[in-house]
Amino acid sequence: MSALELNNLSKSFGGLHVINDVSFKVMEGERRLILGPNGAGKTTLFNLIAGDLAPSFGTISLAGEDVSALPTNRRAARGIGRTFQILTLFSGETVIRNVVLASLGRTSRRWKPFGSLDADEEFRASAMEILRTVMLDHIADKCVSETSYGERRRLEIAMALAQQPRLLLLDEPLAGLSKEERKGIEGLLNALPRSLTVIMIEHDMDVALGFADRIALLQNGKLLVDGSRDEVIADPRTKEAYLAE
């Protein structure tokens, strides 16, 4: 069964066609890589899937359900989690509170007007578990503004995982990281459960190609090549449009 299906998806800003008639399927548990040069429309595609942008045309189906008209929060409730290329964290809060806020979003307890959030042991325990997964448990009570860039990148992933998503969208999770930090994130990505469907935008080819089952190559908002990793790498259009850069 397909975890995500895009049908003739298009997005225009005035006369500018950022996404142009893109269709592909992502199967459950698949690792899908979105490739493309700068300005190809990769992040716009993520914004359309997550619900930050409404499509100009076409449909988005999540596990068979058309979610094209749903707002972002309701798509999140149906299992879409994402990270951002530009870090989007609560920098004035502690690391663990960021994860607790992320966990809270999927429960009805987010509407509770009384009772201290910090005193909720259940949320704290599950947040600590996630922080252990991303190896940030040792700085759980540190303020995010005092953490390193690499730690913040991990926290981005931790927050998305705290949502317990069915489909995880990773927007350049390795951007701006050192070689050592990249290795750490690579290990983390490879350890993600196979039941989780992952779509990733990434320019680090060593990590990205090792991670992907299938690849979709975008150019000028159009789907240029779609296929298995080996097929896409071997395709001359891939070399011409992207790998030759």
Added chain:
Amino acid sequence: MKTVGIILVTAIACILPFLLPGNFYLGIATQILVYGLFAVSVNTLAGYGGMVSLGHAGFLGIAAYAYAVTSGTYGFSPWIAVGAALVIGTAAAAVFGLIALRTSGLSFLMITLALGQIVWGVAFRYTDLTNGDNGISLGRASVISADPLTLYYVCLAVLALVMVLLAAFIRSPLGAAIKGVRDQPRRMSTLGYNTWAIRYVAYLVSGFVATVSGILYVQIFQFISPHALSLTVSSEAVLMVIAGGIGTLFGPLLGAGVVVLLKNVASAYTDRWPTLLGCIFLFIIIAMPEGLLPGSKRILAGMIGSFRKGAAPSASLQPTSRAR
């Protein structure tokens, strides 16, 4: 340290009427409590919700008029008037929130200004109900109490209750969500939060607190006129919040104290008290841009830090210098 401070301030507030020289100063102290509560309502929206409103005096005024009309014009008991004012004021917030929250940022500021001006216009022009510019005066029988000391303690008790409830609310999951939407609305939406609904709750809570302040306002002045709904009153509340410390629980009370004291005390000595108020705000913005309360904390922490630093090295350096 914080708890000690709160207990100390509460204790001083409790014995204050017996320390003040007369009813004039007791009246000013009561005004500080009422305007402080109003500033707290603005801070709930601006400080925690990230939405600055220039029309909040509208809720204060609607509640005050609702009370005055129910109790004064129609002669119902003050407690029925309190209930009517609470319902009408909060209902107005519920309706205005639906309109204002279609926007954000500067547009939100302007639409709240417009809504506030509409309410002011109705109060000014709908003379059959509001008595226009002359306002509505209430007799002693139309208010809960006309005794200044009783009024002071009623206002103090209501303020204390609101502050306790608000402190619990801000620490709650919903309070955390409100602050989250203020800081990272896009992330919050991605995490599954309905950012519009969360903002709406913040607007409603803020409107409700402003409504309570409006009921207290009409108790202490026993009078309501369109002036209470004016842009000046809304702007002063925003200034109180900024001066005291936006996004802090007690900062707006401090800001209200500064503004009300200047208005009442400085105006007795000079007609140019607004100039003095402006100068004081300039000083606050330059010296403590985060506001009086957090600014004072920062300066105090710095002084304690430098005192400790000064004491520690002199003790540790002494042997070194002797060794030399």
